[in-house]
Amino acid sequence: MKRYDYLIVGSGLFGATFAYKAVHSGKSCLVIEKRPHTGGNVYCERIEGINVHKYGAHIFHTSNKEVWDFVNSLVPFNRYTNCPVANYHGELYNLPFNMNTFHRMWGVTTPEEAKAKIDEQRAEAVARMKEEGATEPRNLEEQGLCLVGKDIFEKLIKEYTEKQWGRPCSELPAFIIKRLPVRLVYDNNYFNDPYQGIPIGGYNKLIDALLQGADCRVETDFFNSEYRDWRSFADRLVYTGPLDAYFGFRYGKLDWRTVSFKTRILDMPNYQGNAVVNYTSHEKPFTRIIEHKHFEMFGQAVYDCPKTVVSEEYSTEYKEGMEPFYAVNDERNNLLAEKYRSLAEKEDGVLFGGRLAEYRYYDMAPVIEKVLNIWK
Numbered sequence: 001m002k003r004y005d006y007l008i009v010g011s012g013l014f015g016a017t018f019a020y021k022a023v024h025s026g027k028s029c030l031v032i033e034k035r036p037h038t039g040g041n042v043y044c045e046r047i048e049g050i051n052v053h054k055y056g057a058h059i060f061h062t063s064n065k066e067v068w069d070f071v072n073s074l075v076p077f078n079r080y081t082n083c084p085v086a087n088y089h090g091e092l093y094n095l096p097f098n099m100n101t102f103h104r105m106w107g108v109t110t111p112e113e114a115k116a117k118i119d120e121q122r123a124e125a126v127a128r129m130k131e132e133g134a135t136e137p138r139n140l141e142e143q144g145l146c147l148v149g150k151d152i153f154e155k156l157i158k159e160y161t162e163k164q165w166g167r168p169c170s171e172l173p174a175f176i177i178k179r180l181p182v183r184l185v186y187d188n189n190y191f192n193d194p195y196q197g198i199p200i201g202g203y204n205k206l207i208d209a210l211l212q213g214a215d216c217r218v219e220t221d222f223f224n225s226e227y228r229d230w231r232s233f234a235d236r237l238v239y240t241g242p243l244d245a246y247f248g249f250r251y252g253k254l255d256w257r258t259v260s261f262k263t264r265i266l267d268m269p270n271y272q273g274n275a276v277v278n279y280t281s282h283e284k285p286f287t288r289i290i291e292h293k294h295f296e297m298f299g300q301a302v303y304d305c306p307k308t309v310v311s312e313e314y315s316t317e318y319k320e321g322m323e324p325f326y327a328v329n330d331e332r333n334n335l336l337a338e339k340y341r342s343l344a345e346k347e348d349g350v351l352f353g354g355r356l357a358e359y360r361y362y363d364m365a366p367v368i369e370k371v372l373n374i375w376k
């Protein structure tokens, strides 16, 4: 039986990047993955010649040149720029909130006019709150109104947020939204980072490049396999699965939020003309529709591919057997995660890393950055 330097549980970006650095440092790795494929949440399924983001739309963006150069050394990235559109009862608005949004909302054309309109509506919200004797926003509804005013809040934030959380904004805590940046320029680029894009040929290419040189076994669950006794197979363990599962849920289970997807193949080349359209009213039960081809096909290429694949996204309560997507940032879960983290610190020869094992949300680039820093 081959003995490895590292047994890596999970082939997502954390595990795969770790394997890459280990292999390039002359170490041997075995990566085990419980799903039938590698890549974790960035995995894409190829349908009708289109890379479908099976676990939700993933757009790579970073300000870190080292991370950008690293991923581009493995696979070149395209020029995709995320410019989501919001659909409110058939009215279309550009996101993030910028001069295009304000022009559509109020017909204003200059930054001064837009700022005056927003300031006027924010002042109205603050005055209303004061009339009721409050000095600080008491819930997310008041917070949103004070930050951006009535029109933007009601058309673009309120009902979308209610769909995400399954509760009225008036019953959600104000801290969920700390800032709502408004841009007084005609710029629809969602991210402020200087680097963004999608790997040419899809994320699977990136994952394959990261895992080259490591042994991989899919459909292998750490807890239901001989690898649970990992010291018989490797000197060290890199664990990227759920934190509470590693400790047998001894203090109780951590909560998650998740998203479910309804994916359809449509017999047309171009359904919505954009990768991401948010549905910001209750009229539609889903929060977004993703049209996957627009991440990688531009111009005539959209029409050279006769079909399209779209996914409706539904915010869903997490239940056993679903994919855990987002850590829940409330008091119960923060305290519970801390208790598990204290146990993790005492675990000899084990590195806990990634979004599941650290119980925190990470974008892709920070996950890679973290692994690169570990190897420094």
Ligand SMILES: Cc1cc2nc3c(=O)[nH]c(=O)nc-3n(C[C@H](O)[C@H](O)[C@H](O)COP(=O)(O)OP(=O)(O)OC[C@H]3O[C@@H](n4cnc5c(N)ncnc54)[C@H](O)[C@@H]3O)c2cc1C
Pocket: 009, 010, 011, 012, 013, 014, 015, 032, 033, 034, 035, 039, 040, 041, 042, 055, 056, 057, 058, 059, 060, 061, 220, 221, 222, 223, 240, 241, 242, 259, 325, 326, 353, 354, 355, 356, 362, 363, 364, 365, 367
């Ligand atoms: C819906 C959604 C959209 C996102 N969009 C973006 C975006 O646009 N841009 C961005 O930068 N980031 C985005 N992210 C974040 C991105 O997905 C993460 O940064 C990245 O996936 C983290 O990689 P990871 O390795 O930590 O986790 P994962 O990708 O989840 O990998 C963990 C792996 O461990 C495996 N595993 C778990 N338990 C076991 C076990 N017992 N045995 C064996 N294997 C196990 C899992 O199957 C999984 O493959 C998004 C996340 C979600 C949920």
